[in-house]
Amino acid sequence: QKNRASPPRQTVLCLFTLSTINAHIRRRIQSCYRGEGTLALPWLLNKELPCINTPMQINGNFCGLVLNQPLGGLHVIEGLPLLADSSDGMASVAAYTYRRHSVVFIGTRTGSLKKVRVDGSQYAHLYETVPVVDGSPILRDLLFSPDHRHIYLLSEKQVSQLPVETCEQYGSCAACLGSGDPHCGWCVLQHRCCREGACPGASAPHGFAEELSKCVQVRVRPNNVSVTSPGVQLTVAMRNVPDLSVGVSCAFEEVTESEAVLLPSGELQCPSPSLQELRALTRGHGATRTVRLQLLSRETGVKFAGVDFVFYNCSALQSCVSCVGSPYPCHWCKYRHVCTSHPHECSFQEGRVHSPEGCPEILPSGDLLIPVGVMQPLTLRAKNLPQPQSGQKNYECVVRVQGRQQRVPAVRFNSSSVQCQNASYSYDGDEYGDTELDFSVVWDGDFPIDKPATFRALLYKCWAQRPSCGLCLKADPRFNCGWCISEHRCQLRAHCPAPKTNWMHPSQKGTRCSHPRIAQIHPLMGPKEGGTRVTIVGENLGLSYREVGLRVAGVRCNSIPSEYISAERIVCEMEESLVPSPPPGPAELCVGDCSADFRTQSEQLYSFVTPAFDRVSPSRGPASGGTRLTISGSSLDAGSRVTVTVRDGECQFVRRDAEAIVCISPVSTLGPSQAPIT
Numbered sequence: 001q002k003n004r005a006s007p008p009r010q011t012v013l014c015l016f017t018l019s020t021i022n023a024h025i026r027r028r029i030q031s032c033y034r035g036e037g038t039l040a041l042p043w044l045l046n047k048e049l050p051c052i053n054t055p056m057q058i059n060g061n062f063c064g065l066v067l068n069q070p071l072g073g074l075h076v077i078e079g080l081p082l083l084a085d086s087s088d089g090m091a092s093v094a095a096y097t098y099r100r101h102s103v104v105f106i107g108t109r110t111g112s113l114k115k116v117r118v119d120g121s122q123y124a125h126l127y128e129t130v131p132v133v134d135g136s137p138i139l140r141d142l143l144f145s146p147d148h149r150h151i152y153l154l155s156e157k158q159v160s161q162l163p164v165e166t167c168e169q170y171g172s173c174a175a176c177l178g179s180g181d182p183h184c185g186w187c188v189l190q191h192r193c194c195r196e197g198a199c200p201g202a203s204a205p206h207g208f209a210e211e212l213s214k215c216v217q218v219r220v221r222p223n224n225v226s227v228t229s230p231g232v233q234l235t236v237a238m239r240n241v242p243d244l245s246v247g248v249s250c251a252f253e254e255v256t257e258s259e260a261v262l263l264p265s266g267e268l269q270c271p272s273p274s275l276q277e278l279r280a281l282t283r284g285h286g287a288t289r290t291v292r293l294q295l296l297s298r299e300t301g302v303k304f305a306g307v308d309f310v311f312y313n314c315s316a317l318q319s320c321v322s323c324v325g326s327p328y329p330c331h332w333c334k335y336r337h338v339c340t341s342h343p344h345e346c347s348f349q350e351g352r353v354h355s356p357e358g359c360p361e362i363l364p365s366g367d368l369l370i371p372v373g374v375m376q377p378l379t380l381r382a383k384n385l386p387q388p389q390s391g392q393k394n395y396e397c398v399v400r401v402q403g404r405q406q407r408v409p410a411v412r413f414n415s416s417s418v419q420c421q422n423a424s425y426s427y428d429g430d431e432y433g434d435t436e437l438d439f440s441v442v443w444d445g446d447f448p449i450d451k452p453a454t455f456r457a458l459l460y461k462c463w464a465q466r467p468s469c470g471l472c473l474k475a476d477p478r479f480n481c482g483w484c485i486s487e488h489r490c491q492l493r494a495h496c497p498a499p500k501t502n503w504m505h506p507s508q509k510g511t512r513c514s515h516p517r518i519a520q521i522h523p524l525m526g527p528k529e530g531g532t533r534v535t536i537v538g539e540n541l542g543l544s545y546r547e548v549g550l551r552v553a554g555v556r557c558n559s560i561p562s563e564y565i566s567a568e569r570i571v572c573e574m575e576e577s578l579v580p581s582p583p584p585g586p587a588e589l590c591v592g593d594c595s596a597d598f599r600t601q602s603e604q605l606y607s608f609v610t611p612a613f614d615r616v617s618p619s620r621g622p623a624s625g626g627t628r629l630t631i632s633g634s635s636l637d638a639g640s641r642v643t644v645t646v647r648d649g650e651c652q653f654v655r656r657d658a659e660a661i662v663c664i665s666p667v668s669t670l671g672p673s674q675a676p677i678t
Contacts, residue, residue, distance in 0.1 A: 014079030107138025127180030247298030469513035470567025553585030
């Protein structure tokens with residue numbers, strides 16, 4: 001009663017059995033007729049009247065006397081919770097019995113109608129939610145039409161009539177019977193979801209399904225056919241079907257329909273499509289096309305059941321591995337380089353391949369690395385390489401890069417080895433140090449040999465994007481690039497003039513790049529107490545952080561390994577300056593030792609400053625936080641990071657410059673009060 005006008009968001013649907021209610025009422029009557037307590041209806045009688053002791057036998061057939069009435073009660077009857085709702089909130093409820101089920105309709109405070117099926121005394125299933133009025137509660141006192149086919153709902157400004165079921169919304173037997181709506185069943189030969197009374201032939205065996213296990217089940221054998229095999233006899237086995245003696249047809253989509261023969265076993269037999277029909281079904285669909293084989297009832301003219309059927313096209317598979325690895329009976333003709341469903345079509349009996357193990361294939365052996373401009377052969381490991389027959393062309397290596405194609409003669413040494421003959425390869429521009437090639441081995445003009453999915457061919461230039469010694473020596477070690485000292489260029493060993501010591505490679509012991517250079521340091525100022533993280537960017541800054549020594553403005557700066565980028569960037573943390581008023585100074589760096597060739601200093605100077613602030617604006621704000629504070633002062637951009645604390649809470653950083661820091665104030669844990677800022 002308290003929540004009649006505004007039901008709560010969290011509600012529970014409970015079940016109260018009539019036997020429990022009757023037992024509580026009978027005990028209340030018996031206690032009152034023994035003279036115990038009052039009538040307990042002061043709100044109705046305007047006063048409390050005592051129960052009158054009247055000795056008599058009270059059982060389930062007692063209809064009451066003039067005495068002790070009207071009679072109320074204060075004892076709470078507990079129900080069984082069936083369904084909890086913690087979001088929409090139940091505002092109204094109505095129920096009726098449909099066959100073996102109690103069907104409950106619940107109007108919500110958010111304007112929806114919920115439909116619940118109750119089975120027994122402990123299970124409730126919410127099977128449908130229907131929006132009725134957007135955002136307006138459904139008021140109490142739901143009402144059914146006399147035939148219980150509709151329910152009337154009232155909101156603040158609208159009366160709505162809704163059907164108690166909308167079975168027609170379900171398009172399949174599984175969706176219909178899986179919905180949980182007790183009104184709905186599957187009308188088999190009509191292929192629709194409806195009430196039993198709306199289904200012609202519902203009384204016939206298997207004419208109307210009410211359980212998921214009773215849905216029609218169809219299997220076909222074979223369940224796949226090659227596109228080159230027309231008119232294959234298909235056998236269709238069925239379960240849970242009504243009498244089909246009037247006749248059945250088999251249909252493949254809208255393309256073909258043929259009359260089925262009903263076998264004594266109860267199975268059907270019908271042919272697969274003709275060649276012309278197959279072309280219409282499978283044209284442009286690649287290696288497989290899955291279509292629906294549907295059964296059409298001659299009695300109703302409706303397609304009432306179906307099963308997936310696959311048409312496969314072996315000739316659409318262009319490689320041996322994809323051909324013989326297909327789940328369908330495809331065969332690879334090695335010497336014709338075609339995939340077929342008819343093995344007798346192979347022109348050479350020994351060229352027929354049945355399994356991936358027999359396919360010609362390049363074997364995995366890591367990336368194929370090709371330096372630009374180097375004349376060299378390329379040898380590849382393989383298996384099952386066919387020997388070209390009379391009239392067939394020999395092997396070639398085909399390389400495609402930047403839209404250009406290069407064909408290089410190749411030699412098949414045996415079935416497990418092929419070599420691209422001497423050739424050099426290149427690509428335009430120095431924007432990339434390496435680029436991936438489209439590389440393939442072919443024979444007889446355009447028959448490619450299969451290769452692993454992980455196969456990669458990389459064409460690379462040592463010098464591209466590696467203008468300094470440090471960048472050169474950190475190149476992929478597989479490229480075998482080194483720094484040619486006399487040429488000041490990243491080169492292969494063979495392209496660097498003698499002597500041998502003129503070429504540096506990271507594999508050589510003690511290798512380090514000379515002439516380091518600092519291009520930039522950041523920040524340019526910080527407190528003398530240290531702790532500032534200084535980032536130094538340049539070139540030839542060592543190949544390991546361990547070989548780099550740093551001082552910034554005369555103060556030791558310790559490298560942070562996790563921030564180090566070989567040869568390019570060093571991040572270090574300043575120690576404290578022990579000089580009272582330290583002067584500005586450059587960053588000084590040594591690689592290995594501090595001899596002239598391995599030492600450098602920055603042009604920029606690092607300064608020691610003492611940040612200070614003298615004003616905070618605004619000076620007050622809500623204790624709940626969220627105030628945008630501007631802290632004004634000098635040298636506030638010093639150091640690599642800043643933390644502002646308001647009493648014991650951190651002020652969320654927004655931005656800063658030399659004269660101001662902006663941050664968002666935290667929540668005050670002590671409520672309204674003055675708070676120090678640090």
